[in-house]
Ligand SMILES: Nc1nc2c(ncn2[C@@H]2O[C@H](COP(=O)(O)OP(=O)(O)OP(=O)(O)O)[C@@H](O)[C@H]2O)c(=O)[nH]1
């Protein structure tokens with residue numbers, strides 16, 4: 001019996017051989033669907049299997065957010081960790097110096113951000129080369145992927161890494177596709193397009209769903225630009241993770257100014273030299289920004305706000321989220337909140353649970 005890895009290879013080969021045109025579009029879509037399913041199977045930790053499953057490293061999450069350092073060997077991941085945290089992770093000029101996940105804590109703006117230094121990965125990581133799969137599983141648990149790249153190496157490294165992460169269902173700097181799918185017990189398949197689709201049609205969707213053996217469902221495609229890949233992502237949504245990514249080019253001490261300028265202009269990108277201590281602090285600031293965290297300060301009635309300790313919440317948090325992160329039953333006795341700061345129309349503004357807070361607001365919860 002052929003194993004999953006071989007089946008994946010067969011499908012990938014067939015996709016490469018198949019010319020892309022209107023006539024082969026349906027077949028290619030079907031192959032993509034099969035491939036997505038096999039890859040998910042490959043990552044499923046097999047019962048009783050010792051290694052090679054989908055499990056990451058045994059490091060528990062701590063702090064307000066987790067950032068994973070992902071990159072090829074010797075790009076400077078450990079050097080960077082040692083620079084921005086108190087943790088010392090061994091750095092050396094040979095590949096695979098780091099063999100396991102090393103956590104460090106970055107303190108920034110009152111937040112504690114866990115930084116995970118990881119072993120370098122190589123092409124084929126998603127299929128289990130090296131510690132690839134473990135590294136990728138660790139990346140999947142992070143709130144931000146910091147892709148560390150060597151500015152002196154060829155440009156393809158970035159696309160290669162992205163392909164490895166993509167293969168295991170990590171979608172970088174992307175929103176989930178705007179497609180609604182509800183699986184039902186009966187009633188057949190109902191497919192609706194809100195606007196005429198540019199890259200999809202009913203037959204393409206139907207083919208994939210039949211292959212997945214999902215024949216009763218309701219589908220509403222809201223985005224005219226949605227592709228069959230987007231649709232498969234929606235079907236496989238339990239295996240997809242949408243994570244923000246910051247691309248960091250290290251070792252800029254070894255490149256020309258023109259090239260540096262070009263790299264620095266790319267989206268979601270920062271440049272640094274750990275060796276010369278150039279740009280490192282800027283990268284830390286970008287990490288904070290990309291994590292989209294906010295600092296709030298709480299205030300008790302009749303007292304001054306406590307600015308010594310910030311409360312860290314995600315962006316797009318409401319007073320309800322604030323209550324939940326203080327105590328899980330606080331909501332039950334909630335009467336109203338007083339807010340000072342950018343989110344308040346006048347200070348203090350008296351607000352309810354639905355009020356959206358802003359960075360550095362002062363919040364006072366009044367209970368019944
Ligand atoms: N020129 C230059 N060298 C650097 C810079 N940062 C790190 N290095 C060197 O690059 C080499 C690899 O650094 P590491 O921190 O071990 O790289 P890594 O990505 O953790 O490597 P692995 O753990 O093996 O995957 C070391 O010799 C570092 O001294 C930099 O900004 N410029």
Ligand SMILES: [K+]
Pocket residue numbers: 073074075091092093094095096097098
């Ligand atoms: K190294």
Ligand SMILES: [Mg+2]
Pocket residue numbers: 077078079090091097098117118119120
């Ligand atoms: Mg290392």
